[in-house]
Amino acid sequence: MNATTAAESAHDLIHQACRMYADQPHVRAQLDECAVRLEQPLRVALAGSLKAGKSTLLNAIVGQDIAPTDATECTRVVTWYRNGATPQVTATARGGVEFNVPVARREGRLTFDLGERTADSVDRIDVDWPSSALARTTIVDTPGTSSLSTGVSARTWEMLLPQNGASGADAVVYLLRALNASDVQFLGKIADHVGGESGPLGVIGVLSRADEVGAGRLDALTSARKVAARFAEELERTGLCQSVVPVAGLLALAARTMRQSEFAAFTALARVPAQDLSLALLSADRFAREDSPLPVDAMMRSQLADRFGLFGIRLAVTSIKLGVTDSPTLAAELSASSGLDELRQVIDVQFGQRADQLKSHTALVTLGRILGSTPVAGSEQMQARVQRLLADVHGFRELRLLGKLRSVHTDLSAADLTQLQRLIGGFGIRIGDRLGSEPGEDPNVQRAQAAAAVRRWRELAGHPLFDRFTSRACLVAARSAEGIVAQL
Incomplete structure (x- = not known):
């Protein structure tokens, strides 16, 4: 099933559930929010420990200095960055009252001023900003998960891992400076809540402030890549993260906003x-x-x-x-040297191109929770349909397999493994990306390539010496090739 069909199926089930819960306004409100999220841009949360460099990385990704990086009251509040026609910053107080937040530049950096209010009295901040990077993705900047203030850390937990509700994010970029028990614990909870019982779909790790790993030497990023590879191996072994990319956030932001006077x-x-x-x-x-x-x-x-x-x-x-x-x-x-280009490519392939799949997954997991927590006549049968969709949507299988291929051994040759990763969308989900064909390739040629791929990967799936995981991976590749044939 493709991403569009998954989204349509999720929509249909939510609308049916709305009729089932017509006499329960509280549940209807949750279902309505679930349906609205399917139409909104993908939500990607930046999470990580205190001083991990989340705001700096956000600025680098957007290409503008819009997120405050100084330790003000605002950095202790969950902040939502969306594309908007004009720059505007609003905040919502704990009581639900909205108010405008003045924006100022101090020493070249943007900062928000809550005035006499403290972070404890503010529930969230919303930033509307004209940016092509925010057109298809809403980025959520969260307070540090290891803050000395338990109330500050709790805000991140509440947004990503609410007790009885949908996660505020469809995907997560988790910033690490070291891999400790609190990071593993947090990623484990994200896996349970964002990904559901079958594991996380969209979690990317970032070894942040990577230039500090090598003490600012010219080979600092080389050292950082080795550390990131070790973190990735440990995290992927447990299925908690799809990849770990080293990024020097400070350099990335400076590169994207470099001035002519600095070049001189x-x-x-x-x-x-x-x-x-x-x-x-x-x-x-x-x-x-x-x-x-x-x-x-x-x-x-x-x-x-x-x-x-x-x-x-x-x-x-x-x-x-x-x-x-x-x-x-x-x-x-x-x-490029900062690692930002690689991260943006990973985000595009694993998040951007699969936005509909990730949003559909969030909607289905949320719907399943609602049905399970508030049973009514017919909810059990609908919950079974939700679970079948979560198990059957092929894009979900591709995403999980991509994560496992980085850490689980296969019996495939290096060349076949690369071909498999390409076919299941590891280098992009467009037909040309999957087949490795040139732009403008004749569709008849592509159809023949895809049909050949179906035959080859089905044959490999039946190889008598392949282990079970390899055989299943080959079947996923064959199903991906069949999807290409159907599209063409």
Whole structure:
């Protein structure tokens, strides 16, 4: 069953349930909200421990400095970022009263001002902002899960893992700085609540502030990738996370918002003898000191250290020495080096292209909970239909298999494993992405390729020496190929 059919089936079941619960307004309200969410953009929550860099990463993904990163009252409140015609920030008090929130820029950073109100008196903040990145995705910035204030941490738990209701997110990007017991516990609860009994569909891990893993050295991201691979292996073994991507959030944001004056400063620094610059970059304080002989004024040096970090400065200067001659090229190289491009690609393949599937999954899991907690005549039969849909929708199987393939051994060759990942949507869910064909390929050629893939993967599924997991994976691939044939 494709994503559109899954969404249509979820809609039909919700409407039938509305008729069943016509005399129960409270349940009807939950069902109405469930139906509305199917029509809204995908909700992706940023979660993680305190100071993990969630707001900085949000700004980098959006490409604008719109989320406050300073420790104000606002960063202690769950904040929803949506696409809007004009910038507007509103807050909802605990009593349900909405009020406008003034927005100001301090030292180049955006901040929200709750005035005399404290975070304890505010339920949520909504930010409407014109952004193409928010057109199809609503991003929810949550307070740190390991905050010293249990009330602050509880806000994140309530949004993602409510006691008796739908999770506020369809997918989660979880930021890690180290993999500890609290992270595993939190991801386990997300798996139970967001993914339902059959496990999480949309959970991506991010090794945040990745440049700090290698102490800001030029090879910092190489070290971070090794750490991220270890985290991924541990998390994927338990099925709690689909992948872990290292990202230097500070550098990613600076790259996407780089100014011409900063490029000029990097160009000047590239002319400084390597030994002199290395000495200056021993620490941020040393680099920004007033009496430094570097050919860039102290204010600009302080700005570079604040926005790019020592790792970003070293990387930018090295890129210019290697031949980069303009600001856009440098920004693109720094963005790629930060890990942001890889993360955005993973988010697009696993979240963006499967938005309808993820939203349908959220709706079906929520409907199943409602039916189970408030039984009426006919609810048991409908709940059985919900469970069949959750088990049968092929896109759900593809997502879970993609997660398992990173950690579970198969009997396939490396080339066949790559082909399988491609066919089930690991590199994109469009027909060309799945078949590995060139843009504009003749549909008749694609149909022949898909039909051949059906035969091949069904044959491999019956291989007498393959273990059970490999055989099942081959059957999923064959079913994906059959779906392509049907589409064509």
